[in-house]
Amino acid sequence: MGAPRKTPTPPVLVDTTLRDGEQAPGVAFSREEKLRLVRALVSAGIPEIEAGIPVMGTAEQETLWAIAALAGSRCRLLSWGRMHPEDLEAIRSLPIRFANLSIPVSDQQIEKKLQKGRSWVLETVRRFVREALDLGLEVAVGGEDSSRAELDFVLRVAETAQAAGASRYRFADTLGILDPFTTFRSIRKLRRTVDIDIEIHAHDDLGMATANSLAAYRAGATHISVTVNGLGERAGNAPLEEVVAALRYNSRTDCGVRGDSLFALSRLVAEISGRPIPEAKSIVGGSVFTHESGIHVDGLLKDPWNYQAFDPKELGRTHELVLGKHSGPRAIQWGYRRLGVDLSLSEAEAMRKPIAAFVTQRKRSPSPSELLGLLAETIPSGVGSRALPASRA
Known part of the structure; x- marks a missing residue:
């Protein structure tokens, strides 16, 4: 894809969970939920x-006033609108002075959605950017469907x-059709x-956002648009958490987000959106x-x-080790040692089959009490298993 910039400046992340994220089917945030999310985003360092x-x-306008009062100068706010007089009129009355004004740029949408031509798009961009500037706004032009x-x-x-x-x-x-190679060439x-x-x-329609x-x-x-958990229309947007981690651990770039x-943040958005987080997300x-x-456990x-x-502690996480169908004897020893029981390697080997059978039937790892129950059923009383002193358990 060509050589990256030699001294890249970290990108600015633009979180659009409140706008594009809320456009996900069935998602609607209350004002208080939006304010909770803004507090969390600002605290996390979203610029x-x-x-x-x-x-x-x-x-919506009253909520935007409340968001502006809450965010203050700690975060830059944008409003979104079409290049339409009604949208610009609604934007001008707000304290948010940066507007993203969107307009389709693909022939498909220009002709089939707007029933206009390319010259109309160019003239509309000129007109609305200048009108917005006259209102004291800073303007981003949103090229809808740029990839097509x-x-x-x-x-x-x-x-x-x-x-x-x-x-x-x-x-x-807009439709999530790009791949990284085409993206690189176009943006370059x-x-x-x-x-x-x-x-x-x-957008993440092909899983490549x-x-x-x-x-x-x-x-x-x-700048990079993101949403928490990738929330958004259809398959969603580029997930904030993935972009932050990928920048840090792949591109060695700190974008300033904690x-x-x-x-x-992920748990908060899952709660207020009603969209559970997949276990393997x-x-x-x-x-x-x-x-x-x-x-893996032995290693x-x-x-x-x-x-x-990378260390999961940097992401507010920790490693969790569980026993299951694929656990070896040393992992089983470790698991029971955490429960205060010291097993020999042969005893740990004997536990592999009942643990695997439990997981196959129940479709989950056994709990501590269930592990002790399996041990009692598998190893006869008095054969080898030893309770550890409290100081070692």
């Missing part, structure tokens, strides 16, 4: 929050936005064409730092770096 859509009405647009036209739209006074172009992969060409900031807004966001950053994007805040899933395999007990690419 920019896309707070909502003013044209939705009085209730002809790239040369995307470049013309971005150039037009820059000439009109916009400070940012949002390259939206865009970066070489305009001097304004470039934001990548990736995080990878596409990193590719865009390496190609010159200055890693130890991600787990709590990277970074924040319940089982992503849990180990059962005998080889972790010898040295955690045998089976960790």
Whole structure:
């Protein structure tokens, strides 16, 4: 994909959970829930929050006023709107002075949704950017469906936005069709064409939103749109927690967001959205730092770096070791030692079969009391198993 920038500046993350995240089917946040989320995002060090859509009405505008009062100067807020007079009128009355004004740029949406032409798009960008600037707003031009647009036209739209006074172009992969290689080439060409900031807004329909966001950053994007847990329309957006971790551990870039805040943020959004977190969800899933395999557990007990690419404590997590079908005798020894029972290797070997049978039948690891019950059933009383002193248990 070409060489990355030699001295990249960390990207600015733009959290749009309150806007694009709430557009997920069946998700609706109350005002208090939005304020709880803003508090958590600000505390985590999120530099920019896309707070909502003013044209939705009085209730949304009142919430945006409350968000602005809460965030103060600790976080930059954006509002979202179309390039439409009603949207601009709703935005002008708010204390949020940065507007993301969106317009389709693919021929598909220009012709089939707007029933307009390319020249109309260019003129509309000129007009609305200038009108917004006259209102004292800073403007990002959101190029909806940029990934399906002809790239040369995307470049013309971005150039037009820059000439009109916009400070940012949002390259939206609205349908999540990009791959990292195409993303890199497109953003690199865009970066070489305009001097304004470039934001990548990736959707996850093909499961590549995080990878596409990193590719865009390496190609010159200055901002990355994210949502907590990847919440959003259809398959969602680039997940905040994945982007933060991938930047830190893959690109060796600290974007300023506290890693130890991600787990709590994830749980909060799961609660207020009604969307449970999958157990295997990277970074924040319940089982992503849990180990059962005998080889892995043995290696972790010898040295955690045998089976960790980064310390989960940096993300507010810890390794969890459980016993199951794939546990070896040393892992079983370790598990029972935690319960105050010292097993010989032969006794631990004898426990493998009943533990595996339990997990196969119940589809979960046994609890401490169940492990002790399996031990009592498997090893006759008085044969080898020894209770450890309290100081060693």
